[in-house]
Amino acid sequence: MEKSVSLQGKALILIDFQRGFEDPFWGDRNNPSAEENARGLIEVLRSSSGQIIHVRHLSSETGSPLAGPGAAFKRGFEPRSNETVYEKTVNSAFIGTTLEEDLRRAEVRELIICGLTTPHCVSTTIRMAANLGFSVELAHDACAAFTRNANVSFDGGPPPSANEIHRAAVYHLHGEFAQAVLTSDLVVRWQA
Structure with missing residues (x-):
């Protein structure tokens, strides 16, 4: 008999x-498995009582890849009718949306966060979530960074690689704002 997974809260x-x-436009990226890992989390959550929340960036910058057709969700990330979508125009999913109020009304206290890009919208949302009192786990192998995330040198040195950018962002978040975890560990724990 299969165990039912409960992710209430x-x-x-x-x-x-x-x-x-x-x-x-974004340049080289790290972690080509990010989407596959995130889809694994989606699959587990869809078979449980946990909530899935989709956030997308609607850029107002002329020529942005995140405007028009580029604002559409990637294949495999299309929200189902019972999943909430929040649209933002800044890095944090909490700014200009009702995300915080909706989470509190639903009595959600623990968040699992992943996405693109690690040092920008993922990091900013995690920092705000922690500051608002939510417990946060960062599924770091379901995130990715691009060389465009740090393409301007501030000290004349060479720019970091996409992997260096990603790892630095995770290091800055882990222990202070979130616990960085592997998606496989999350799935094993949820199914235990």
Whole structure:
């Protein structure tokens, strides 16, 4: 007999899994498995009582890859009718949305967050979530960064690689704002 997974009081927040991040504008990226890992989390949550929340960035910048067709969700990340979508125009999913109020009304206290990009919208949302009192787990292998995330040198040195950008962002979040965890560990724990 299969065990039913209970994730009451938890929500998975998927940040900016959008087609615009397939544009060469962003440069090299790390972690080509990010989407596959995130879809694994979605699959587990859809078979449980946990909530799935989709966030997407609607850029107002002229020529942005995250406007028009690029604002659409990537294949495999299309929300189902019972899943909430929040649209933002800044890095944090809490700014200009009702995300905080809706989480509190649903008595969600624990968040699992993943998405694109690690140092920008993922990091900003996690920092705000922690400051608002939510317990946060960062599914770091379901996130990715691009060289565009740090393409301007502030000290004349060479820019970091996409993997260095990603790892630095995770290190800055882990222990202070979130616990960085592997998606496989989350799935094993949820199914235990």
